[in-house]
Amino acid sequence: xxxxxxTMLDTTNLSTAEMYGNVLCELGKEHPxxxxxxxxxxxxxxxxxxxxxxxxxxFNTGIAEQNMFGIASGMAKCGLVPFVxxxxxxxxxxxxxxxxxxICYQNLNVKMIATHAGLSFGQAGTTHHCTEDIAIMRSMANxxxxxxxxxxxxxxxxxxxxxxxxPVYIRxxxxxxxxxxxxxDYDFRIGKAHQxxxxxxxxxxxxxxxxxxxxxxxxxxxxxxxIKARVLNMHTIKPIDREAxxxxxxxxRRIITVEDHNVMGGLGSAVxxxxxxxxxGCAFRKLGIPDTFSIIGLHEDLMAYYEIDTNGIVExxxxxxxxxxxxxxxxxxxx
Amino acid sequence: MPLTDIEIKNLEKKTHELRSLCVDTVVWAGSGHIGGSLxxxxxxxxxxxxxLNIDPSKPLWEDRDRFILSKGHIGVGFAPVLADxxxxxxxxxxxxxxxxxxxxxxxxxxxxxxxxxxTGSLGHGLPIxxxxxxxxxxxxxxxxxxxxxxxxxxxxxxxxxxxxxxAHYKITNLVTIVDRNRCMIDGPTENVMSLEPFAKKWEAFGxxxxxxxxxxxxxxxxxxxxxxxxxxxxVVIIANTIKGCGIDFMEDNYKWHYGxxxxxxxAQSKESLxxxxxxxxxxA
Numbered sequence: 001x002x003x004x005x006x007t008m009l010d011t012t013n014l015s016t017a018e019m020y021g022n023v024l025c026e027l028g029k030e031h032p033x034x035x036x037x038x039x040x041x042x043x044x045x046x047x048x049x050x051x052x053x054x055x056x057x058x059f060n061t062g063i064a065e066q067n068m069f070g071i072a073s074g075m076a077k078c079g080l081v082p083f084v085x086x087x088x089x090x091x092x093x094x095x096x097x098x099x100x101x102x103i104c105y106q107n108l109n110v111k112m113i114a115t116h117a118g119l120s121f122g123q124a125g126t127t128h129h130c131t132e133d134i135a136i137m138r139s140m141a142n143x144x145x146x147x148x149x150x151x152x153x154x155x156x157x158x159x160x161x162x163x164x165x166x167p168v169y170i171r172x173x174x175x176x177x178x179x180x181x182x183x184x185d186y187d188f189r190i191g192k193a194h195q196x197x198x199x200x201x202x203x204x205x206x207x208x209x210x211x212x213x214x215x216x217x218x219x220x221x222x223x224x225x226x227i228k229a230r231v232l233n234m235h236t237i238k239p240i241d242r243e244a245x246x247x248x249x250x251x252x253r254r255i256i257t258v259e260d261h262n263v264m265g266g267l268g269s270a271v272x273x274x275x276x277x278x279x280x281g282c283a284f285r286k287l288g289i290p291d292t293f294s295i296i297g298l299h300e301d302l303m304a305y306y307e308i309d310t311n312g313i314v315e316x317x318x319x320x321x322x323x324x325x326x327x328x329x330x331x332x333x334x335x
Numbered sequence: 336m337p338l339t340d341i342e343i344k345n346l347e348k349k350t351h352e353l354r355s356l357c358v359d360t361v362v363w364a365g366s367g368h369i370g371g372s373l374x375x376x377x378x379x380x381x382x383x384x385x386x387l388n389i390d391p392s393k394p395l396w397e398d399r400d401r402f403i404l405s406k407g408h409i410g411v412g413f414a415p416v417l418a419d420x421x422x423x424x425x426x427x428x429x430x431x432x433x434x435x436x437x438x439x440x441x442x443x444x445x446x447x448x449x450x451x452x453x454t455g456s457l458g459h460g461l462p463i464x465x466x467x468x469x470x471x472x473x474x475x476x477x478x479x480x481x482x483x484x485x486x487x488x489x490x491x492x493x494x495x496x497x498x499x500x501x502a503h504y505k506i507t508n509l510v511t512i513v514d515r516n517r518c519m520i521d522g523p524t525e526n527v528m529s530l531e532p533f534a535k536k537w538e539a540f541g542x543x544x545x546x547x548x549x550x551x552x553x554x555x556x557x558x559x560x561x562x563x564x565x566x567x568x569x570v571v572i573i574a575n576t577i578k579g580c581g582i583d584f585m586e587d588n589y590k591w592h593y594g595x596x597x598x599x600x601x602a603q604s605k606e607s608l609x610x611x612x613x614x615x616x617x618x619a
Contacts, residue, residue, distance in 0.1 A: 035473065057473065059504070067462040067496035074466020077452065079397070080473060082466075098493075101456045102463060106444060 004155050004184040011151040016177045017115050019151035020170075021049030023158045024083055024113075028054050031162070035075055037061065037084045039068045044174075045085035045115045065095035072110045073102035081109050081162065087121070088114035088171055092133035103167050104140040111161045112169045117147075118208060118260030119294055119302040120173035126296065131289045135265025137169045138238040144168045144190060145238040147259075147267070149211035152181035153235055156188035164190060171208065173260075175299070178212035180233070191236045193244035199228030202254035202283075202317060205245070207234050207267050209299070210258040210287075210308050217313035227321060237270055245274040253327060254283040256320055258308050263288040283323045287316055338556045342385070344616070346552045349419075350380040351612040354581050356415035356428070358596070358604050364411060364431035366595035367440065370585055371485060372412025374516035374576040377550045379416050382481055386559055391421040394448040400478050401451045401467045405460020406485030406514060410442045413450075417442075422449030458491025460484060461511065465497050468509040479563065480509045487519030490528045495540065501569045502541025510562045511542070511571040514549065516578040518589035534573055542571045549574025550615075581611040 004026075006019065014022065028034045028050055036058040042048035051058035061068040065086055072082035084091070091099065091114040103110045114133065121128045138145045146161070146168065148154040154172050161168040180196070188194065196211070197218050206214040211233045221227040230252060232244055248255055255275065257268035268286030275282050287308050294302060303309040307316060338346070354376050361367040383389075388400045404413055411431065418425045423438075430436040437446040441455030452463045464482035471478055488494060501509060513533075521527050530536070534544045545561055547554035555574065562570035578592070579585025582604045596604060 059469065061496070061500055062503075064493075064496035064499065066458070066493040067465070067500055070459055070462020070493065070497065071466035071469065071500070073452070074403075074463040074468075075470045075473075076466075077463070078467050078470030078474065078476075080470050097456055098459060098462070101453065102459055106453055 004159060006152060006155050007183045008179060011179050014151060015046070015175050016151045016154050016172050017046035017174070018049070019155050020113055020158055020172060021046030023155045024050045025053050027159065027162055028057070031081070033079060034081050034083060034162070035059070037068050037072055037082055039063055039065045039086045039090065041086050045113070047083065047085040047113070050083070065090045066098050069095045069098035070102050073098070073106065073108055076103070076108035076110050077106070081111065083111045083113060085113045085115060087128070087130065088117035088133045089128065089130040091169070092130065092136045096136065100140055104143045107142045107166055109165060110167050112167070113158065113172065114169060115172050116174040117171040118173065119289070120175060120209070120260070120299050122297050122299045122302045126293045129294045131260070131262045131294060132265070133171060134237055134259070134261045134267060135269070138270060142166055143238065144236065146170045146190065146236050147207040148172060148235055149180040149208060149233050150177040152184050153188060155184050157235065160188065160190050173209055177209055180212050180215065188235070191239045191241060193241040194233040194235065195244070196231040196233055197229065199230040200252050201227045201229060202256065202320065203230040203232055203248035203252045204256050204258060204313065204317070205232045205234050205248070205267065205271055206258040207237060208260050209303070210260055213303065213308065213310045213313055214258055216310040217317065220310065220314050221317055225318065227317065229317065234267060234271070237267055240270045240274060242274050245271055246278055249275055249278055249280050249282045254320055256285045256287060256313070256317055258287045258313055260303065260308060261288050262291065264291055281326045283320055283325045285316055285320050287312065336560070338553055343552050346380055346384060347612070347616050349384050350377050351608065353380060353415050353419060354608050355605065356419070357412050358601065358608070360411045360415055360428045360431050362596055362601055363429045366593065367411035368408045368593050369411060370518065370578040370588070370591040370593070371406060371514065371516065372409040373580045373582065373585070374549070374578045375406065375409055375483060375514045376412055376580070377552065378483060378512055378514060378555065378574055379412065381552055381555050381559070383416050383420055385556065387481070388478065391449060394422060398476060398478055401464070401480040403452050403460045403464040403467070403480065403482045404442070404454055405482055406457070406488060407441045407454030407460070410438065410440050413442055414438055417447065417449045420449065423447060457485070457488035458493040461494050461497035464509055465500055465506060468506045469504065471508055482509065482511050484511065484513045486513055486515045486517065486524055486530060486533070489513065489530060498537065498540040498542065507566045507569055509569065510559060511569065513571060513573050514576050515573050516576045518578040518587070518592060520589070520592050522589050537571045537573070541568060543568050544571055544573060546573045546575065549576035550580055581608050583607045
């Protein structure tokens with residue numbers, strides 16, 4: 001696959017899902033083994049762009065997600081590379097038995113691009129919010145879990161998912177994401193966190209729509225509080241970039257995670273697992289949706305409500321900076 | 336082509352051997368899903384010894400016919416078939432279910448050559464078979480896909496999701512067979528969750544239904560030939576069978592969905608299978 005040529009200009013015109021649809025069409029031109037599947041959400045998930053270009057390689061199962069993922073499994077077993085798109089909640093819950101047994105267990109080359117994740121379909125109501133999928137999907141062995149920060153990163157993630165053998169889950173939002181990257185030309189690698197700002201006072205580890213908020217928060221923290229925060233875009237939740245987390249523990253000793261997901265089992269938990277295993281002291285806080293079913297509202301309003309927006313991050317960083325914890329300077333003896 | 340007398344004779348002999356090997360496997364394993372294995376044994380036999388275009392020396396040969404055992408719990412019936420065909424060593428059956436064995440209760444495509452999909456969680460097989468059949472279309476391949484379902488698993492909505500898509504996509508390179516033994520774990524199918532009118536349900540989903548005696552090779556063969564030749568509509572073969580077929584004390588008894596055999600029961604089983612074989616051969 002040649003380099004992608006998307007720029008900021010494209011993302012002002014294209015939603016995150018439209019970026020995905022366009023990139024899939026590019027891949028589809030070069031790779032005839034790519035097939036597309038959706039369950040009556042071809043338009044909403046933008047895999048419909050692929051369907052228009054390659055009608056003979058696209059299958060709409062109707063509102064039947066279990067069948068869809070089973071079909072994808074059978075196709076992958078015969079050498080095809082299915083890209084399957086429905087809402088995140090239907091991928092990670094409605095069809096989880098098939099995703100688990102038919103795809104992940106058999107380690108098949110199925111790419112699941114799940115849309116409308118987190119609170120991004122906020123006004124659709126709590127039944128359509130998806131704040132558990134990262135926790136669920138990262139517990140599926142063999143599966144890679146990616147949460148791109150914006151459309152550019154989605155473009156990169158889709159291409160690398162194709163180039164990576166085995167099942168991949170990419171979680172994207174409904175609509176437009178705030179732009180983090182100006183173009184696709186940066187060092188995106190599955191499993192490697194991308195550092196966006198420098199700073200040794202603390203590290204903000206974020207994924208998805210929270211990455212932009214984290215960057216905005218660092219601007220306020222720097223100018224108002226004089227706090228220099230490092231932002232890590234942890235686009236790959238699994239395999240998590242242990243090295244980047246340990247480096248952050250070692251160099252900043254304070255970590256805050258931010259995600260549009262339940263605080264149980266998601267990015268924060270994945271980071272916490274790495275920190276705990278390091279045996280090193282670290283002030284730590286997880287921001288996300290508490291253990292609750294979320295309220296209805298606009299995505300940006302909900303992010304503010306659950307303190308995963310810029311202001312929420314700033315307030316929580318201020319609290320964290322003042323937190324006492326037992327610090328052991330002798331890093332080498334324990335790691 | 337109708338089966339010749341010699342073919343029928345050979346199939347009868349083979350299914351008898353496999354029934355006996357299934358009993359042995361249950362004994363080696365300690366226990367197993369013997370009832371559903373014996374109800375499906377004639378279907379497995381005719382597929383593996385008459386119809387499937389396969390090469391056990393090349394289990395992943397890309398032009399092979401696919402077989403999806405959607406009722407994946409009958410590993411103790413399926414493994415003897417794979418062993419007899421040469422996919423695995425017959426000696427391996429002696430380790431069935433043992434710690435560290437490649438052969439577990441539900442056969443696993445990651446571990447057992449010749450198994451086209453890891454099944455056992457019910458209602459999964461038919462969608463996978465749909466994917467394989469569509470892949471043949473996309474890849475311009477002539478192979479056929481066969482899927483064997485249990486009747487109890489037809490309670491699962493995913494079976495009907497798949498059925499709907501088979502009709503919608505006019506998938507005629509797939510042969511769907513239901514082992515209609517009328518028993519599930521908790522009791523007779525019609526007591527636990529009614530399936531009747533079962534044939535009409537499939538018809539309503541766009542299938543041509545061939546209902547046959549699932550222990551009669553001639554009827555099974557005619558139905559499979561019909562399904563292979565039909566290119567306008569999908570075909571489902573409802574094979575009426577007897578749970579525990581061939582072992583008198585198990586026959587039609589849902590309590591033998593799963594079980595183990597003590598020495599007395601082993602002897603009784605073998606004796607019963609011999610009688611059953613003689614009766615069938617005489618009848619044929």
